[in-house]
Amino acid sequence: MSSIAISLLDVAEDASPCLAAEDYQTREGKWCAGCGDFGALNAVKRLLAKEQLRPEKMAFISGIGCSSRFPHYVNAYGFHGIHGRALTIATGLKLTRPELDVFVVMGDGDCTSIGAGHWIHATRYNPNLTVLMLDNNIYGLTKKQTSPTTPQGYTSFTTPRGSYLPALDPLQATLGVSNASFVAQTADWVPAHLYATLQVAYAHKGFSFVRILQRCPKFTADVFADNVKNPDNTELLVHKEGVDEPSLEKLFKARREHDPKDIDQARSLAQKTDKLRLGVFFRNESFPVYDEIRAVSPVSAEEKVRRLNKEFDRYAV
Ligand code: SF4
Secondary structure, three states: OOOOEEEOOOOOOOOOOOOOHHHHEOOOOOOOOOOHHHHHHHHHHHHHHHHOOOHHHEEEEEOOOOHHHHHHHEOOEEEEOOOOOHHHHHHHHHHHOOOOEEEEEEEHHHHHHHOHHHHHHHHHHOOOOEEEEEEOOOEOOOOOEOOOOOOOOOOOOOOOOOOOOOOOOHHHHHHOOOOOOEEEEEEOOOHHHHHHHHHHHHHOOOOEEEEEEOOOOOOOOOOOHHHHHOHHHEEEEEOOOOOOOHHHOOOOOOEEEOOOOOHHHHHHHHHOOOOEEEEEEEEOOOOOOHHHHOOOOOOOHHHHHHHHHHHHHOOOO
8 A cells, every 4th residue: 555745844044055965855755775766866965065055955756666765855845745646746837837857757667557647647747846756667665576677587486487578668658758858878877977968958948757777686786786886888078068088988888979959869769779878868847838828927815806706706696
């Protein structure tokens, strides 16, 4: 059974004007040792400190899963929602409180299985949200069940003979949605790339979908092992409009200049399986943003009453 919890921040409006990364963490993360969620949390804290976001001006929304514990650990408003529904809650919040920075944290099961309908439609609606999809290729919280991104043939407690179907690719799926405006991939074991990607995603106007490949030493310890050990198996997509992190030049020899505005090349790169690719696949800020289209000008209480009375008068007999 899913639980709903609302966490309220404990920061006063008059808190110190300059916050360090550690000021954005409320308590120690309860994940297994070596879990990639720790790295994601660290990158998020660095981003919040760099942007000096006020805890009372932002919200973290999650669904259910290991990574969905995020709102409990970030010093901000938080909503630990129900399974697969983080995007609906976040979209509603952004529509009613457009001045807030809204972040969404989901796992692969949460986003691409039970929440798949919301994922596709939120991508198309393109609300101004920063969306982190932590993909460990398994349902970890429920102890090793096959998720849509589990590699074909991989054994779990739900498919002991191996996953029957090819894995769903979240990049290809998101890039196939009309009005998708930002799609990126990064990995928890490349912290400089993860941090740089989050900065670009946060700066983007629209629905920034970031797939973070996340190590789960408990249940899928081997799936990213080759890439963690050997950087030559990874190609970085670099561009001034995307991520081009100088500190990674020595470590990652395979680099490809990719203009994130090129949707055809983005789709083609997402389909290739010869190497793992990290970077911004697609980015275009010219697409309609739902919270801007639906923005309502504030009206006074008197005006609201006047409009209501006018509406009621239509039915007067
Ligand atoms: Fe992290 Fe996996 Fe442990 Fe969940 S089960 S906390 S994803 S290592």
